[in-house]
Amino acid sequence: MHCKQNELVVMAAVQDFGNGRGNGFDRVPRPFVIGVAGGTASGKSTVCEKIMQQLGQTDVDRRQRQVAIISQDSFYKVLDEKEKDMAAKGQFNFDHPEAFDADLMLETMKKVVAGKTVDISTYDYVTNSRKSTNLSVYPADVVLFEGILVFYWRELCNMFHMKLFVDTDPDTRLCRRVLRDTKERGRDLDQILNQYTNLVKPAFEEFCLPTKKYADVIIPRGADNTVAIDLIVQHIQELLRPTPREARRRHNSDSFAGRPH
Numbered sequence: 001m002h003c004k005q006n007e008l009v010v011m012a013a014v015q016d017f018g019n020g021r022g023n024g025f026d027r028v029p030r031p032f033v034i035g036v037a038g039g040t041a042s043g044k045s046t047v048c049e050k051i052m053q054q055l056g057q058t059d060v061d062r063r064q065r066q067v068a069i070i071s072q073d074s075f076y077k078v079l080d081e082k083e084k085d086m087a088a089k090g091q092f093n094f095d096h097p098e099a100f101d102a103d104l105m106l107e108t109m110k111k112v113v114a115g116k117t118v119d120i121s122t123y124d125y126v127t128n129s130r131k132s133t134n135l136s137v138y139p140a141d142v143v144l145f146e147g148i149l150v151f152y153w154r155e156l157c158n159m160f161h162m163k164l165f166v167d168t169d170p171d172t173r174l175c176r177r178v179l180r181d182t183k184e185r186g187r188d189l190d191q192i193l194n195q196y197t198n199l200v201k202p203a204f205e206e207f208c209l210p211t212k213k214y215a216d217v218i219i220p221r222g223a224d225n226t227v228a229i230d231l232i233v234q235h236i237q238e239l240l241r242p243t244p245r246e247a248r249r250r251h252n253s254d255s256f257a258g259r260p261h
């Protein structure tokens with residue numbers, strides 16, 4: 001088997017910690033790492049953003065956040081001159097596993113799992129290179145790792161305690177990619193369509209789609225699927241350590257519930 005299944009872990013977490021009141025918090029892995037895979041422009045980042053928003057994390061200082069997001073795109077290899085030239089013409093295959101620095105990705109994720117702060121490059125799609133500024137990702141209770149091929153490498157896939165696959169209709173994805181890449185990634189229509197037809201679509205079918213079977217939860221329609229997102233948020237809330245205020249509130253309501261009438 002390529003990547004082990006986690007349903008039992010997830011079910012145990014739901015059963016043991018579902019009421020958020022037991023001492024079971026100590027037995028939830030810290031951080032609880034969630035892999036979010038799916039084709040290009042399926043809505044992976046948008047789903048992660050929605051999860052962060054609903055958990056009230058977006059207004060919190062990055063150092064204090066209980067949930068962190070890491071993008072697999074931060075681990076694209078540095079291109080040589082010839083590859084840069086190909087990339088500028090939309091002829092470099094960014095959808096092949098070889099395009100990623102798998103060693104760096106694994107090394108970084110091992111540190112994340114060990115609860116360490118990691119410095120991660122941000123990626124510039126206009127220049128097809130890593131930006132000079134790094135982003136620190138601080139230890140968090142839950143880490144979302146999103147990207148087209150996050151379930152492709154067995155060792156990486158096995159690090160996830162929960163695996164989500166964002167499953168959006170391919171025509172919708174292509175339309176969104178055209179709009180996004182012209183507006184935000186400095187691409188023209190010809191280049192986008194050539195790259196999509198010759199490289200993106202075949203690689204999706206060969207490398208990304210076959211990893212859907214490792215998902216614990218498949219999210220049809222991506223970020224439009226508010227029911228799925230609500231359920232995932234509810235589950236994450238149950239995994240997060242209660243803040244001191246929340247712990248007091250729960251303690252008080254337990255004591256009150258225990259009193260004779």
Ligand SMILES: Nc1ncnc2c1ncn2[C@@H]1O[C@H](COP(=O)(O)OP(=O)(O)O)[C@@H](O)[C@H]1O
Binds near residue numbers: 045177
């Ligand atoms: N449900 C949606 N409805 C409309 N546009 C969406 C939706 N989800 C994502 N988008 C847009 O589609 C593009 C790709 O979404 P994104 O979340 O970046 O996908 P991915 O991370 O899978 O590449 C973005 O421009 C985003 O704003």
Ligand SMILES: Nc1ccn([C@@H]2O[C@H](COP(=O)(O)O)[C@@H](O)[C@H]2O)c(=O)n1
Binds near residue numbers: 087127147
């Ligand atoms: N320089 C680059 C790097 C990546 N891509 C494309 O991005 C896609 C992955 O990002 P998503 O947000 O869409 O998941 C992938 O399909 C690459 O083709 C690129 O065009 N240029």
